[in-house]
Amino acid sequence: MLSRSFNILRGKPWGFSLVPVRTYQVSRNDESLKTEYDDITNYGSYKNTIFTHRLPESTAQQSPPLVALHFRLNLPKTYQFSTLSQALNMIKYEGLANNYGLNTLGKTLLSYYVSEYLLVRYPRLPMPIHNAAVDSLMGVESLYELGKAWGIQVDTTSKLDKKLSLESEFLQYGRLRFLSDQDKNQFTEEGIIELNLQEARTLNPNTNHFISREHDAYASAVRSIIGGLYTHCGETVTKKFIDDHILSRKLLLENMFQFSQPTRELARLCEKLNFKEPLQIRLMAETGRLSSHAIYVAGVFVGTEKLGEGVGSSLNEAKTRAVVNSLMSYYLYTPINEEGNPVKLPSDTDYKLEGIIGDGDVAI
Amino acid sequence: MPVKPIFKPSLLRNGLGTYVQPCHKVTIQYCNWGGSSKSIRDLLSTGSINKFASENLNIFVEVVKKSGHPVLKFDYSHDKQDSVEVRNKTTTEVLKLLSDYSQRSGNELFKYNHKVLSNNESVRGVWSPMHEHKGHRFKI
Amino acid sequence: MNNFRVMASRVTRVTHIPSQASRNIYLHKGPRLSGLKKDPLEVFTTSDGHKYDNDVHQNVKYIQDFLSDKFHIGNELALQVITHKSFANGIKPYNEKLSAMGSKILNLHLAKLVIEQPSKSSSVNELAINNKNLDVLGQPMSRELAGRLSLGVFAKLNKLNSVMFWNSYSTQGLNFEASGEMKVSAQMVYAMIGAVHFTHGKKVAEEFINEKIFPEVETITRDVVEADVKQAQEAT
Numbered sequence: 001m002l003s004r005s006f007n008i009l010r011g012k013p014w015g016f017s018l019v020p021v022r023t024y025q026v027s028r029n030d031e032s033l034k035t036e037y038d039d040i041t042n043y044g045s046y047k048n049t050i051f052t053h054r055l056p057e058s059t060a061q062q063s064p065p066l067v068a069l070h071f072r073l074n075l076p077k078t079y080q081f082s083t084l085s086q087a088l089n090m091i092k093y094e095g096l097a098n099n100y101g102l103n104t105l106g107k108t109l110l111s112y113y114v115s116e117y118l119l120v121r122y123p124r125l126p127m128p129i130h131n132a133a134v135d136s137l138m139g140v141e142s143l144y145e146l147g148k149a150w151g152i153q154v155d156t157t158s159k160l161d162k163k164l165s166l167e168s169e170f171l172q173y174g175r176l177r178f179l180s181d182q183d184k185n186q187f188t189e190e191g192i193i194e195l196n197l198q199e200a201r202t203l204n205p206n207t208n209h210f211i212s213r214e215h216d217a218y219a220s221a222v223r224s225i226i227g228g229l230y231t232h233c234g235e236t237v238t239k240k241f242i243d244d245h246i247l248s249r250k251l252l253l254e255n256m257f258q259f260s261q262p263t264r265e266l267a268r269l270c271e272k273l274n275f276k277e278p279l280q281i282r283l284m285a286e287t288g289r290l291s292s293h294a295i296y297v298a299g300v301f302v303g304t305e306k307l308g309e310g311v312g313s314s315l316n317e318a319k320t321r322a323v324v325n326s327l328m329s330y331y332l333y334t335p336i337n338e339e340g341n342p343v344k345l346p347s348d349t350d351y352k353l354e355g356i357i358g359d360g361d362v363a364i
Numbered sequence: 365m366p367v368k369p370i371f372k373p374s375l376l377r378n379g380l381g382t383y384v385q386p387c388h389k390v391t392i393q394y395c396n397w398g399g400s401s402k403s404i405r406d407l408l409s410t411g412s413i414n415k416f417a418s419e420n421l422n423i424f425v426e427v428v429k430k431s432g433h434p435v436l437k438f439d440y441s442h443d444k445q446d447s448v449e450v451r452n453k454t455t456t457e458v459l460k461l462l463s464d465y466s467q468r469s470g471n472e473l474f475k476y477n478h479k480v481l482s483n484n485e486s487v488r489g490v491w492s493p494m495h496e497h498k499g500h501r502f503k504i
Numbered sequence: 505m506n507n508f509r510v511m512a513s514r515v516t517r518v519t520h521i522p523s524q525a526s527r528n529i530y531l532h533k534g535p536r537l538s539g540l541k542k543d544p545l546e547v548f549t550t551s552d553g554h555k556y557d558n559d560v561h562q563n564v565k566y567i568q569d570f571l572s573d574k575f576h577i578g579n580e581l582a583l584q585v586i587t588h589k590s591f592a593n594g595i596k597p598y599n600e601k602l603s604a605m606g607s608k609i610l611n612l613h614l615a616k617l618v619i620e621q622p623s624k625s626s627s628v629n630e631l632a633i634n635n636k637n638l639d640v641l642g643q644p645m646s647r648e649l650a651g652r653l654s655l656g657v658f659a660k661l662n663k664l665n666s667v668m669f670w671n672s673y674s675t676q677g678l679n680f681e682a683s684g685e686m687k688v689s690a691q692m693v694y695a696m697i698g699a700v701h702f703t704h705g706k707k708v709a710e711e712f713i714n715e716k717i718f719p720e721v722e723t724i725t726r727d728v729v730e731a732d733v734k735q736a737q738e739a740t
Contacts, residue, residue, distance in 0.1 A: 024652065024653050024681060024686070026644065026648060026651070026653065026728055026729060026732040027644045027647045027648060027651070028644060028732075028736065029643055029644050030642070033639075035639065035643060037643075038623075038624075038625040038627055039624070039625070040645050040726055040729060040730060041645065041722060041726055042623060042624045042625055043618040043619070043621040043623075043637065043640045043645075043646070044621050044622045044623025044624065044628060044629065044632075044637050044640075045623045045624070045625055045627045045628070045629070046629065046637060046639045046640040046643060047627070047629040047631070047639055048631075048639045051631055053631070054631055054633075064424045064425075064426075065388075065389075065424045067421065067424075068388060068389075068421065068422055068423055068424040069388075071421040071422040072384055072385055072388060072422035073384065074382065080633075080634075083633055083634075086633075097631050100638075100641075100642065101619075101638025101639055101640075101641045101642070102633075102638060104615075104638070104641040104642050105615060105619070105638060105641055108611050108612050108615045109612060111608055111611070111612075112608040112609060112611070112612040115604060115605060115608045116605065116608065116609075119601055119604065119605050123601070126366070126367050127600055127601070127604075128367065128368060128369045129367065129369050130601075130604070131369070132369035132370075132371050132372075135371065136371065136372060136373055136374045137374050139373075141373055142373055142374055145373070145376060145442075146376065148441055148442045148443065149376055149378065149384060149386070149441040149442060150384055150388075150441065151384075151386075151388030151389070151439070151440075151441050174424075227638075228633070231619075231633045231634045231636045231638070232633070232634050235616075243381060244381035244382035245381065245382060247381070248377060248380045248381025248382070249374040249375060249376055249377060250374060250375040250377055250483055250484075251374050252372040252374070252375070255370065255372050256369050256370050256371070256372050257367055257369070257370070258367065258368040258369070258370050259366075259367055260366070260367070260368065261366070264366075265366045265367065268366075268595075271595065272594075272595050284494075285494040285495075285501070287493075287494065287501075295494065297492075297494045297495075311492065311494065327367075346701050346702060346705045346706045346709070347705070347706040348705075351704075351705035351706070352705075353702055353703055357581065357584070357601060357602065357699075357702050358600075358601035359584070359597035359598070359601075360589060360594055360597060360598040360599075360600045360601065361366060361367070361594065361600075362366060362594060362595070363366065363593050363594045364366045
C-alpha cells in the first residue's frame with residue numbers, strides 16, 4: 001500500500017519535495033465504468049463505455065407513471081422524459097445509461113444551496129450542528145421520504161414476471177430501478193432483514209440503524225432529478241426547485257443541541273466575544289421555596305444586558321436552563337435586513353452582504 | 365467537544381413552497397359482464413374516464429378488467445392505499461368518488477377536538493406568573 | 505508559593521474583575537499546563553514568528569495582493585481567512601465557516617465548468633444530456649480539481665500561505681503534507697473563495713474562480729492525477 005503514498009510532486013519546478021507518507025489519497029477512477037478519454041483535461045471527450053444508449057424520448061413519453069411524475073413535480077416542458085427516466089435508473093450493467101452522473105451533479109447542487117442557506121440564515125450555528133442540519137435537509141433519510149412523497153415506486157417485477165403477466169414494457173421506465181432480477185426473485189420472509197455488504201457497511205451497532213439499498217436508491221433518484229433539472233432548465237430553475245422542495249422543510253434546529261458543559265461554554269463564548277463585564281447568573285424571581293413545588297427564575301447577565309433566562313424547580317435547574325437558553329439564543333440568531341426581511345443569499349440577484357459571517361465555535 | 369448534535373430529521377410541509385399531490389395512481393377495476401359494473405362500463409364507453417385522466421395528468425390511471433364487483437383503488441404517497449367499492453353506483457356517484465378520493469392525502473380521517481394542530485411552537489409562549497410586576501405577584 | 509500563584513491566577517481568570525487585573529499574575533510559557541493561564545504573547549504568535557496582533561495590513565498582505573481590487577475583501581475578513589481553528593484554541597475568529605462555503609461554491613462551479621466544456625477533439629460523448637457531458641463527473645481529474653492537494657500546492661506556489669495563523673502538529677522537520685500545512689493551506693484557499701462569495705455574491709465568486717483559481721489549479725491537478733495514474737500502473 002505504500003505505493004499509493006504520495007511523493008509524486010518530487011522534482012517539480014516548485015522545488016520542495018514530499019517524503020512518502022500516506023495521508024492524502026488521490027481519488028481513483030471506478031474501473032467498472034470503463035471510462036475512456038482523449039486527454040485528461042479534454043472534459044468533453046470523457047465517456048463511460050459500459051453505457052451504450054439512452055432511452056429514446058418517444059419511448060419515455062409512453063410511460064404513464066413517468067409522465068404522471070413529470071406533471072406531479074410540475075417540471076418545465078423542456079425537462080425531457082428520457083432524462084427523468086434516466087434519473088430513476090441505477091442499474092449499471094444493462095447498457096442503458098444510469099443516473100451516476102446526474103446523481104453526482106444533483107448532490108453538488110444540493111450541497112451548495114443547502115449550505116449557503118444554513119450559513120447565511122444561521123451564521124452562528126456550531127459546526128457539528130450545522131453538519132447535522134445539512135444532513136437533516138439533504139441526508140439519505142430526508143431524500144428517501146421526499147421520494148416517497150413524490151410517489152416514486154420501485155420496479156419489483158423480474159423480466160420473467162413481466163412477460164408472464166403481460167405487463168407493458170413502458171411501465172418500468174417510470175419506476176425506480178435498482179434491483180437486479182436475482183434480487184427481485186429472492187424469497188423474503190417477514191420480520192427478517194438480510195443486509196447485503198453495502199448495507200452492512202452503514203450499520204451502526206449502537207442504534208442498529210443502517211441505510212438500506214432502497215433508501216439509498218430513492219435518495220439518489222431525488223438528487224438525480226435535481227441534477228437533470230439543471231441540465232435542461234439551468235440553474236435559476238434548479239435553485240427555485242431546491243427552495244420549494246428541500247429548503248421549505250421544517251428544520252427542528254432547537255431540538256438538535258446537546259450541551260455537555262453549558263456554563264463553561266457560555267463563559268468561553270463571552271471571552272471570545274470580548275465582553276468587558278463579567279458573566280453573572282442571578283436569581284430573578286422565586287416562589288414556594290419552602291413548598292414541595294418551588295419555582296425559580298434565573299437570568300444570565302453581562303453587565304446590564306440580559307442574555308437569557310430559565311425557569312426551574314431547583315436553583316440549579318433554573319441556572320442551567322438560563323445558560324442553555326442564552327447559548328441557544330446566540331447560536332440560533334438569524335440576521336435580518338433593514339426592512340426586517342431575511343437577508344439575501346449570495347446566489348440571489350442584487351446580493352450585498354447584510355448579515356454576518358460565522359466566527360467559529362469555542363473550544364472548552 | 366462543547367456541543368454535540370442530536371439528529372432530527374426535517375419535516376415535510378407539503379403545500380409550503382410547493383404542493384405535490386399525494387394521490388399518484390388510480391386503479392379502476394370493473395367486470396365486463398356483471399350488472400354492478402354497468403356505470404363503470406358506461407363511463408368507459410362515453411369517454412368520461414379519459415376525460416378524468418386528461419384533466420389529472422399527475423395521476424396514473426389504470427383500468428383493470430376483472431370479474432367481481434367494481435372497485436376504485438387509490439395509491440397515495442408513503443405507500444398508503446385506499447379502496448372503495450362502487451357496485452351499483454350511478455355514473456355521477458362514481459365520478460364524485462373518483463374526484464374526492466384522488467384529492468385526499470391518504471391519511472385516515474379523524475376528528476381533532478382542539479383549536480390548533482401545528483408543528484410550530486406558539487409565538488407568544490406560555491403565560492408565566494413569575495414575570496408579573498412584583499407588587500401583583502402571588503406569593504406562597 | 506507556586507501553588508498560591510496558580511490559585512490566584514484561577515480566581516482572576518474566572519471573575520474578570522478589572523480592578524484585580526493589575527495584580528501580578530503568573531503567565532505560563534511553554535507546553536500547556538492545566539489551570540495555568542498562558543502568556544498571550546506566546547499564544548498569539550505562530551511557530552514561524554508571525555504575530556496576530558501585528559499590523560493587520562502586514563498580515564493579510566499576501567491575500568489582498570492576490571485578490572486585487574476587483575475581488576477585494578475587508579481586512580478583518582481577510583484576517584479571518586488566514587486564521588485556522590487550531591490557532592489560540594479558537595478564541596479568534598477563524599475560517600471554518602468560510603471554507604465550508606468556499607468548498608461548496610468551488611465544487612459546484614467546477615462541476616458546471618467541466619460538464620459544459622465542449623470536446624476539443626473529434627470524440628464526442630453522444631450520451632451527453634443537452635450537450636452537458638456528465639460522464640466526466642466523479643472522474644479523478646474532476647474530483648481533484650477541488651481537492652485539498654491541488655489547492656494546498658496552489659496556495660504554496662502563490663505564497664498565499666506565507667502568513668497563516670495555525671498550530672502545526674509538530675514544527676520539527678515535517679514536510680508540507682505531513683505537518684498538516686497542505687490541509688490548512690487548502691482550507692485557507694477555500695475560505696478565501698468563501699470570503700469573496702460572501703462579500704460579492706455568487707456571480708463574482710464564479711468569476712474569481714475562473715480568473716484566478718482554475719487555470720493554475722488545472723495544471724497542478726493534471727500533474728497530480730497523471731503522476732498518480734503512473735504510480736498505479738507501476739504498482740500493478
